[in-house]
Structures are given as structure tokens and as C-alpha cells.
Amino acid sequence: xxxxxxxxxxxxxxxxxxxxxxxxxxxxxxxxxxxxxxxxxxxxxxxxxxxxxxxxxxxxxxxxxxxxxxxxxxxxxxxxxxxxxxxxxxxxxxxxxxxxxxxxxxxxxxxxxxxxxxxxxxxxxxxxxxxxxxxxxxxxxxxxxxxxxxxxxxxxxxxxxxxxxxxxxxxxxxxxxxxxxxxxxxxxxxxxx
Amino acid sequence: xxxxxxxxxxxxxxxxxxxxxxxxxxxxxxxxxxxxxxxxxxxxxxxxxxxxxxxxxxxxxxxxxxxxxxxxxxxxxxxxxxxxxxxxxxxxxxxxxxxxxxxxxxxxxxxxxxxxxxxxxxxxxxxxxxxxxxxxxxxxxxxxxxxxxxxxxxxxxxxxxxxxxxxxxxxxxxxxxxxxxxxxxxxxxxxxx
Numbered sequence: 131x132x133x134x135x136x137x138x139x140x141x142x143x144x145x146x147x148x149x150x151x152x153x154x155x156x157x158x159x160x161x162x163x164x165x166x167x168x169x170x171x172x173x174x175x176x177x178x179x180x181x182x183x184x185x186x187x188x189x190x191x192x193x194x195x196x197x198x199x200x201x202x203x204x205x206x207x208x209x210x211x212x213x214x215x216x217x218x219x220x221x222x223x224x225x226x227x228x229x230x231x232x233x234x235x236x237x238x239x240x241x242x243x244x245x246x247x248x249x250x251x252x253x254x255x256x257x258x259x260x261x262x263x264x265x266x267x268x269x270x271x272x273x274x275x276x277x278x279x280x281x282x283x284x285x286x287x288x289x290x291x292x293x294x295x296x297x298x299x300x301x302x303x304x305x306x307x308x309x310x311x312x313x314x315x316x317x318x319x320x321x322x323x
Numbered sequence: 324x325x326x327x328x329x330x331x332x333x334x335x336x337x338x339x340x341x342x343x344x345x346x347x348x349x350x351x352x353x354x355x356x357x358x359x360x361x362x363x364x365x366x367x368x369x370x371x372x373x374x375x376x377x378x379x380x381x382x383x384x385x386x387x388x389x390x391x392x393x394x395x396x397x398x399x400x401x402x403x404x405x406x407x408x409x410x411x412x413x414x415x416x417x418x419x420x421x422x423x424x425x426x427x428x429x430x431x432x433x434x435x436x437x438x439x440x441x442x443x444x445x446x447x448x449x450x451x452x453x454x455x456x457x458x459x460x461x462x463x464x465x466x467x468x469x470x471x472x473x474x475x476x477x478x479x480x481x482x483x484x485x486x487x488x489x490x491x492x493x494x495x496x497x498x499x500x501x502x503x504x505x506x507x508x509x510x511x512x513x514x515x516x
Contacts, residue, residue, distance in 0.1 A: 201490065203486065271488075272469045275466040276464075297491075
């Protein structure tokens with residue numbers, strides 16, 4: 131079973147309230163692969179005491195929490211130590227300042243997104259999958275990574291990795307990687323290439 | 324069997340001739356873990372048509388080739404597509420301009436270093452190791468990576484990773500990771516966590 135890779139560059143999800151402060155309103159640029167999600171023609175700067183990263187894209191639609199997703203490489207640059215989290219889990223997330231054209235906010239919500247596969251509940255059941263599984267990456271920098279499953283009613287089957295994971299394995303958008311087991315919690319599990 | 328991680332940030336190795344053009348001479352800052360290797364108090368900028376990265380450290384002693392080791396993340400920033408190579412193999416390496424305080428040179432030699440373990444010939448024989456092996460990384464972003472072995476007469480046993488690999492697996496200098504097999508080329512090989 132193969133799954134397509136989607137590489138997530140650093141980006142932010144915003145509440146309606148934070149959108150208002152930073153931009154007034156947001157404007158859709160183009161649809162993303164996951165149903166209902168879209169990239170916006172709106173960008174923030176992420177500022178910390180140590181550094182600033184400009185031109186970080188807003189991903190819509192608005193959410194009921196503001197979340198800033200960066201890589202570990204970004205985290206070192208910004209002087210942060212964000213936890214690796216599933217989207218929406220902002221416990222112990224880092225605090226940053228977001229600067230938009232209309233204003234700025236200081237907010238928690240900065241995380242490193244976990245490696246996850248978007249999948250429908252239907253496929254989860256069909257393929258008898260659990261919470262996580264292992265994916266094999268071939269090529270000159272080969273390896274196996276553990277990946278969480280993120281089921282929803284509507285989803286395009288896709289493995290989302292951040293730029294650190296993608297660059298470590300020389301992966302790019304649309305590459306195919308192989309699911310090598312179904313994540314059974316079994317000490318005797320074999321990992322065959 | 325465990326092995327210590329050494330994270331290699333971007334750096335350059337230089338010929339005597341290139342040292343002369345860029346700096347006149349180099350000055351040792353401190354010893355590195357591999358016998359005879361040292362970090363210098365000398366830095367270059369790496370320049371391409373697209374971008375520039377400043378403050379890239381020189382690693383001594385001089386070599387009979389000039390080699391620029393960057394990460395895939397750096398490569399995107401610089402607009403390059405360097406190959407993944409063992410140190411010293413500069414076939415199809417990228418061309419960059421190195422700028423020092425005394426002068427600049429345009430040279431090939433820009434690569435992404437392969438994941439490698441420094442090991443003595445003695446240990447290679449003792450542990451019955453081959454050209455490569457697999458290393459397990461534990462933690463919140465767990466996985467297995469294939470790693471080349473780089474034997475020499477004198478070596479400190481250490482796994483060298485670039486910043487992309489280190490950041491993808493949340494590894495830092497001095498972390499311990501586990502060798503899970505000895506790299507036998509065997510289709511039936513098992514990978515047990």
C-alpha cells in the first residue's frame with residue numbers, strides 16, 4: 131500500500147478574532163489537498179526575542195484556536211522549544227508574536243506538527259488500521275518512520291511531513307512512500323524492506 | 324550496541340591553495356571528536372545566484388580537495404541540487420562561490436554529506452560489520468535510518484548526521500541511538516524495535 135507525500139512548510143491557522151486583528155479578513159489563494167482547506171494570500175511574520183521569520187502563510191478556514199506550525203530547524207532559529215503535537219493539541223505550546231499588515235498578537239499555539247496521515251474513517255476500518263503505522267522511504271537516504279493516523283469523515287489519503295522530515299529523506303510533494311505495517315502494538319512485529 | 328550522535332552543521336573543508344586565497348592562513352578554535360580534526364576560527368560565506376549563507380565554519384586540517392557540506396534545507400535556500408555523497412566524492416557536486424575576508428573563489432565541491440558512522444577498521448572486523456547498517460531512533464519522532472560505515476585507522480565511534488536528519492528526529496550532539504542490525508544484504512532481514 132502506497133501513500134502520497136504532502137510537505138507542509140511552516141504555516142498558521144487562525145481564529146476569526148486573530149484574523150480580524152492581523153488582516154481584517156483573509157483571501158483564498160488556492161485549495162489544498164484536504165477537503166475544505168485552502169491556502170490564503172495572507173502572510174504573517176513570526177517574531178520571538180531571538181529572531182523573526184517573514185512570509186508565513188495563513189491556511190484557512192478559520193479555526194477555534196490559533197496554531198503556528200514550524201519545523202525544529204525554524205525552532206532553533208527562533209530560539210524556541212515547541213512540543214511535537216497533533217493539530218489542535220496546544221498543551222505546552224510556545225508563545226510567539228504574529229505580525230500582520232493590520233496589527234499584531236502575542237499568542238501561544240506554536241508547535242511542531244506530528245507526522246500524520248489524513249485518512250477517512252471508512253479507509254481506517256477497511257484496511258484495519260490503528261493509531262499509527264510505519265512508512266518506508268526508499269532512495270539514497272532510506273529509512274522507516276513512525277506516523278500517526280488522523281482520521282476524519284472527509285479526507286484525501288496523504289502523508290503530511292514537515293520540511294525537516296521531507297528534507298532529511300529528500301522527499302517532495304507528490305512522492306509515493308510505502309506503508310510497511312499497520313501499527314499493531316506487537317513486540318514481535320517484523321519490519322521488512 | 325549504541326552509538327553516539329554528532330550533528331554536523333554546514334561547514335567547509337579547504338585546500339591549502341583555497342585557504343591562502345580566502346584567509347591567508349587558518350587558526351584552530353577547538354578539536355573535534357574525530358582524531359586530528361578541528362574547528363577553525365575562520366568562516367566563509369556561501370554565495371549562489373539565488374542567496375547567500377554567512378558564517379560557515381572552516382574545518383581543518385586542509386585537504387587535497389575543497390568540499391562544502393550543506394543540508395537539503397540549505398540547498399533549497401541557495402537554489403542548488405547537490406548530490407548526497409561520501410566525503411571526498413565530488414562527482415556531480417554543485418558549484419558555489421566562497422567568500423572569505425581576504426578573497427573569494429568559485430568552486431565545485433558542494434554536497435550533502437551522507438549519514439555515516441566513523442569507526443576503526445579494528446571495530447569493523449570485531450563487530451563483523453559491512454558497508455552500512457540500520458540505526459533505530461527512539462522518542463516522539465521515532466524511526467530507522469540506513470547509515471554508511473566510514474572506517475579508518477583512527478576514529479572515534481560516532482554517527483554523523485546533518486541538521487536535517489538531526490532535526491527530523493529531534494536528535495542533538497551526544498544523544499545515543501541503537502544499531503539494530505549489521506547491514507547484511509538479506510531480503511529476509513528483520514527489523515525489530
